[in-house]
Amino acid sequence: MITLTIDNKKVVVEDGATILAACEMAGSKVPTLCHEKKLLSFGACRICLVEVEGTRTKFTPSCTTPATDGMVVKTMTEALIKARRTILELLLISHPLDCPVCDKAGECSLQDLVYEYGVSGNRFKGIKFTLPVDHISPLIERDLNRCILCGKCVRICDELQGVSEISFVNRGMRTKIGTDFDRPLDCEFCGQCISVCPVGALTSKLFKYKARLWELENIPTICPYCSNGCTLILGIKDNQIKTITSHDDIGINEGNLCAKGRFGYEFVANPLRLKKPLVKRDGKFEEVDWDEALGLVVTKFNEIKTDSGANSIGALGSARLTNEEIYLFQHLIRQGLGTNNIDHGGGYSYQGLIGLKESLDYPASTNSIHEIRETKAILLLRADLNETHPNIKIEVNLAINRHQARLIVADNKRIKLSANVASNLIYKPGTELTLINGLINLLIKNDLINKDFIKEKTTGFDKLLSCVKKYTPEYVEGICEVNPQDLELAARVYAEAEKACIIVTCGMGLCGNNRDIALAASNLALLTGNIGKESSGVYILPEKNNSQGALDMGAVPGFLPGYMPVDKPGYSAFQMLEAGKLKGMFIVGENPVMTYPLPDVQKALESLEFLVVQDMFMTPTAELADVILPVGSFAEKEGTYANLGKRVQKLKKALLCHGETKSDLEIFIDLCQRMGCEITTDNNPLTSFIKEESNPLTSFIKGEFAGEDKPWKNNNWKGKFIPVESDEIKTDRDELLLVSTGSHLYSGSLSAWSPHLLEVKGEACVEVNYKDAKKIGLDAGDPVKISSKNASIKLKARLSDNIPEGVAVVETHPLLNVMVLFGQKMMPIKGKIGKE
Amino acid sequence: MKINRVISSIIEFIRGLSVTFWHLFVPSVTLQYPRQRWTVSDRYRGLERLAVDEEGRERCVGCCLCAQMCPSNAIKIVTGEGKDYNKEVISFEIDIARCLFCGLCVEACPKNALSMTGEYELACYNRAGMIYTKEGLYKSPDVTRYKK
Ligand code: SF4
Ligand code: SF4
Ligand code: SF4
Ligand code: SF4
Ligand code: SF4
Ligand code: FES
Numbered sequence: 001m002i003t004l005t006i007d008n009k010k011v012v013v014e015d016g017a018t019i020l021a022a023c024e025m026a027g028s029k030v031p032t033l034c035h036e037k038k039l040l041s042f043g044a045c046r047i048c049l050v051e052v053e054g055t056r057t058k059f060t061p062s063c064t065t066p067a068t069d070g071m072v073v074k075t076m077t078e079a080l081i082k083a084r085r086t087i088l089e090l091l092l093i094s095h096p097l098d099c100p101v102c103d104k105a106g107e108c109s110l111q112d113l114v115y116e117y118g119v120s121g122n123r124f125k126g127i128k129f130t131l132p133v134d135h136i137s138p139l140i141e142r143d144l145n146r147c148i149l150c151g152k153c154v155r156i157c158d159e160l161q162g163v164s165e166i167s168f169v170n171r172g173m174r175t176k177i178g179t180d181f182d183r184p185l186d187c188e189f190c191g192q193c194i195s196v197c198p199v200g201a202l203t204s205k206l207f208k209y210k211a212r213l214w215e216l217e218n219i220p221t222i223c224p225y226c227s228n229g230c231t232l233i234l235g236i237k238d239n240q241i242k243t244i245t246s247h248d249d250i251g252i253n254e255g256n257l258c259a260k261g262r263f264g265y266e267f268v269a270n271p272l273r274l275k276k277p278l279v280k281r282d283g284k285f286e287e288v289d290w291d292e293a294l295g296l297v298v299t300k301f302n303e304i305k306t307d308s309g310a311n312s313i314g315a316l317g318s319a320r321l322t323n324e325e326i327y328l329f330q331h332l333i334r335q336g337l338g339t340n341n342i343d344h345g346g347g348y349s350y351q352g353l354i355g356l357k358e359s360l361d362y363p364a365s366t367n368s369i370h371e372i373r374e375t376k377a378i379l380l381l382r383a384d385l386n387e388t389h390p391n392i393k394i395e396v397n398l399a400i401n402r403h404q405a406r407l408i409v410a411d412n413k414r415i416k417l418s419a420n421v422a423s424n425l426i427y428k429p430g431t432e433l434t435l436i437n438g439l440i441n442l443l444i445k446n447d448l449i450n451k452d453f454i455k456e457k458t459t460g461f462d463k464l465l466s467c468v469k470k471y472t473p474e475y476v477e478g479i480c481e482v483n484p485q486d487l488e489l490a491a492r493v494y495a496e497a498e499k500a501c502i503i504v505t506c507g508m509g510l511c512g513n514n515r516d517i518a519l520a521a522s523n524l525a526l527l528t529g530n531i532g533k534e535s536s537g538v539y540i541l542p543e544k545n546n547s548q549g550a551l552d553m554g555a556v557p558g559f560l561p562g563y564m565p566v567d568k569p570g571y572s573a574f575q576m577l578e579a580g581k582l583k584g585m586f587i588v589g590e591n592p593v594m595t596y597p598l599p600d601v602q603k604a605l606e607s608l609e610f611l612v613v614q615d616m617f618m619t620p621t622a623e624l625a626d627v628i629l630p631v632g633s634f635a636e637k638e639g640t641y642a643n644l645g646k647r648v649q650k651l652k653k654a655l656l657c658h659g660e661t662k663s664d665l666e667i668f669i670d671l672c673q674r675m676g677c678e679i680t681t682d683n684n685p686l687t688s689f690i691k692e693e694s695n696p697l698t699s700f701i702k703g704e705f706a707g708e709d710k711p712w713k714n715n716n717w718k719g720k721f722i723p724v725e726s727d728e729i730k731t732d733r734d735e736l737l738l739v740s741t742g743s744h745l746y747s748g749s750l751s752a753w754s755p756h757l758l759e760v761k762g763e764a765c766v767e768v769n770y771k772d773a774k775k776i777g778l779d780a781g782d783p784v785k786i787s788s789k790n791a792s793i794k795l796k797a798r799l800s801d802n803i804p805e806g807v808a809v810v811e812t813h814p815l816l817n818v819m820v821l822f823g824q825k826m827m828p829i830k831g832k833i834g835k836e
Numbered sequence: 837m838k839i840n841r842v843i844s845s846i847i848e849f850i851r852g853l854s855v856t857f858w859h860l861f862v863p864s865v866t867l868q869y870p871r872q873r874w875t876v877s878d879r880y881r882g883l884e885r886l887a888v889d890e891e892g893r894e895r896c897v898g899c900c901l902c903a904q905m906c907p908s909n910a911i912k913i914v915t916g917e918g919k920d921y922n923k924e925v926i927s928f929e930i931d932i933a934r935c936l937f938c939g940l941c942v943e944a945c946p947k948n949a950l951s952m953t954g955e956y957e958l959a960c961y962n963r964a965g966m967i968y969t970k971e972g973l974y975k976s977p978d979v980t981r982y983k984k
Contacts, residue, residue: 099899099946100897100898100899100901100946100947101897101898101899101922101923105899133921135921208917209898209915209916209917209923209924210915210916211915212899212900212904214904215900215903215904
């Protein structure tokens with residue numbers, strides 16, 4: 001602890017704190033331009049000068065100088081004001097001063113300081129910058145004439161994003177921020193650089209000239225995309241979202257957002273959104289009022305129920321609904337219609353969480369997100385975080401860069417994070433289980449396991465032992481094509497770290513062995529005693545914003561809300577979509593025709609007597625419906641989402657309803673009443689039934705699981721080893737192994753309706769290695785035909801070094817169903833690629 | 837007592853008449869509007885107008901400072917991206933029914949685009965007519981007060 005005096009006030013700060021941090025504690029405001037709390041100190045702008053008594057230099061930059069005991073600091077003297085004014089004048093020499101048209105005006109640090117320090121003229125004369133403005137890059141506009149070279153964008157892109165897309169180029173007066181050879185940006189388009197730029201040099205194209213910042217009403221709400229659950233701040237004017245920003249102190253994301261969160265809001269105002277309920281008569285949709293549409297839904301479902309029994313009705317929910325909505329939806333299906341045929345996410349996107357429940361008795365990631373940054377070793381198991389969970393990638397980068405964590409990447413291709421790894425395991429697609437069993441075998445052989453933990457806290461170790469016996473490094477090499485040395489190194493790195501975590505992604509579009517991978521990961525964690533510790537454990541990252549909630553709330557055939565057992569499990573999603581099994585279906589917020597790996601979904605849905613689809617847009621699935629119920633987007637409703645750390649966060653209603661749409665919750669309440677099934681709510685069912693104390697759900701919806709709620713805090717808890725194995729997939733010489741990548745940055749059901757994001761994504765592609773491409777005679781950009789035993793589709797080819805030979809990675813795309821190639825199991829499959 | 841009061845009221849009456857009589861010889865100030873028109877002072881604050889520069893381009897760049905300044909929220913501006921990636925003022929409306937002619941918007945304008953004219957005949961038959969759009973504001977009469 002260090003004690004120092006700031007402006008005659010004594011403060012105590014921690015060792016290593018800077019003078020700036022001490023000033024903040026003392027309540028003295030020191031201006032800054034290049035300082036950013038979440039980045040390392042840089043010291044470029046010199047505006048944060050302070051006077052320290054007894055030093056040889058007149059002024060000291062406070063953001064880079066550590067505080068020492070007994071320092072006496074002054075933050076606001078005549079001389080300091082004069083010096084800061086001079087710095088501002090120097091900055092303004094070449095600045096264009098186009099505040100009236102600059103989109104940063106109002107929140108610009110330079111503007112604020114110039115005003116605060118009363119700089120009205122300039123004693124210096126010089127030329128103004130006349131650099132060309134970058135209008136070509138998508139999403140981000142760069143007007144470097146306004147840049148003050150603080151370097152924040154460079155640092156955030158490097159330190160947190162790990163992309164290093166931009167850097168300083170040239171020297172002296174000609175220094176600027178640029179890309180290599182001044183090409184347009186080709187990066188992740190996270191817009192993090194925009195969010196830290198203190199001036200208007202980097203701005204969002206979506207917000208360009210749309211409004212002035214001070215006119216916006218800022219409403220914090222939760223991101224509708226991935227399960228990280230970032231807080232977005234919607235900037236609203238005239239009932240429209242004009243921009244999305246973030247705040248360092250609001251939400252778990254600490255002000256970091258990815259491209260989807262920051263730029264993916266255009267779907268809300270998309271003119272193609274449905275505005276009125278539609279009913280199909282003689283093959284054509286007609287607009288009707290709500291009463292008629294909902295009346296029809298109830299009569300038809302009741303008819304089917306009396307004629308063919310409740311079991312001939314099925315329902316698909318969505319992991320994009322709020323907890324409240326999912327709860328009511330399954331209530332409506334179970335009580336109102338009387339069937340357990342309810343599912344979501346193809347029936348397997350949530351299987352990873354179920355795997356964890358089986359082995360650890362806890363159906364969610366074991367530790368919270370921020371613990372990742374303090375861990376010592378990370379195993380990324382099939383987790384291309386840059387594409388699926390960009391903000392978890394920030395945690396991984398922090399762990400590597402600030403806490404010297406070592407990274408092991410196990411994936412079927414080179415991913416972006418492979419650049420700074422300790423061990424890179426590129427396995428043959430679909431052989432994850434063999435790889436993990438091989439790791440387990442090595443750990444046992446090298447005696448790197450935590451025997452006390454295994455003895456006291458686990459069961460089933462013998463079974464595991466006998467199962468992994470045959471997985472010697474040589475055997476694993478034969479199947480996974482992974483080098484034994486790499487495997488050995490990975491085993492050491494993981495087991496020797498005092499705290500280590502495993503990160504696995506799961507969801508639609510990834511290989512279908514979600515449950516088994518989760519079990520394998522938890523075996524590995526139990527073996528090394530990495531469960532129940534800080535900054536360790538197993539992270540299962542589900543795909544969608546409320547994947548966790550959808551499972552918690554029981555939108556599955558096998559559980560009631562809160563994982564209560566059900567008497568008779570209903571059909572799973574795939575069973576429901578077998579033609580002829582059902583008579584009526586209720587699909588909410590999902591688009592099976594485009595996203596399910598079944599070739600005959602369309603036929604199955606067409607064969608139904610009655611299909612209700614509840615969606616924002618006219619999707620290919622909605623086109624087959626008899627009744628379409630239009631709903632509100634995330635910005636038009638209230639409710640809660642549970643993120644992957646089981647943190648339950650509230651949405652805020654920011655916009656009025658779009659047209660005549662209703663929120664999903666209002667529709668479910670109305671339908672419940674019409675079907676005569678009781679809703680146990682307070683007077684205001686819209687928000688409060690979930691708060692009710694008597695509700696059995698409360699224990700897991702009370703916000704992030706309190707520490708004592710985790711089962712391993714209980715002394716009797718025992719983790720189960722459940723051995724898992726898989727079959728080998730063999731390919732012939734002229735065949736490639738097709739594998740799908742899961743949801744790419746811009747491939748989702750929402751981004752499809754956000755034109756600017758689609759602009760970045762471009763066309764649907766299949767990635768192959770250069771050598772394979774040469775064999776087939778492909779050039780980059782060639783149209784190709786891919787076929788497996790299930791289907792064949794047409795895509796564009798992209799060539800890449802990151803894909804191993806013999807493998808073709810098929811990207812998911814919002815406008816094309818590529819899943820049909822893989823069939824129901826969703827495992828990598830043999831296939832052929834030919835030039836079109 | 838009574839007689840005193842009668843006398844004093846007669847005196848007051850005559851005094852009143854004398855004021856009236858005196859005013860017969862003072863020049864009149866009432867204007868015979870609309871036959872006669874008033875020439876307003878240079879500093880009069882009437883209807884706002886928007887100006888163009890020497891080359892005929894709109895001076896207003898859509899910074900919205902006037903709208904921010906207006907105490908009665910009378911100004912509505914919509915901007916967007918126009919030709920050559922420049923900022924374009926898509927619509928500019930002043931609701932004269934709300935305007936209190938304080939002139940704060942003119943003070944705020946950094947581009948000398950907004951000024952006040954001597955136009956005071958602003959009555960119309962419906963509320964919609966009270967909303968002056970960009971076209972009307974660029975056409976309104978010459979400025980009386982134009983700061984340079
Ligand atoms: S958008 Fe993101 S990845 Fe691209 S330059 Fe900015 S910070 Fe880097
Ligand atoms: S572009 Fe912005 S953040 Fe980057 S150096 Fe310039 S002023 Fe700083
Ligand atoms: S990381 Fe996930 S939750 Fe956060 S902004 Fe991106 S999509 Fe939204
Ligand atoms: S004169 Fe005053 S009230 Fe009228 S528009 Fe300008 S600022 Fe608003
Ligand atoms: S203040 Fe002047 S330049 Fe700005 S919007 Fe108003 S009229 Fe236009
Ligand atoms: S904030 Fe300290 S040098 Fe820039």
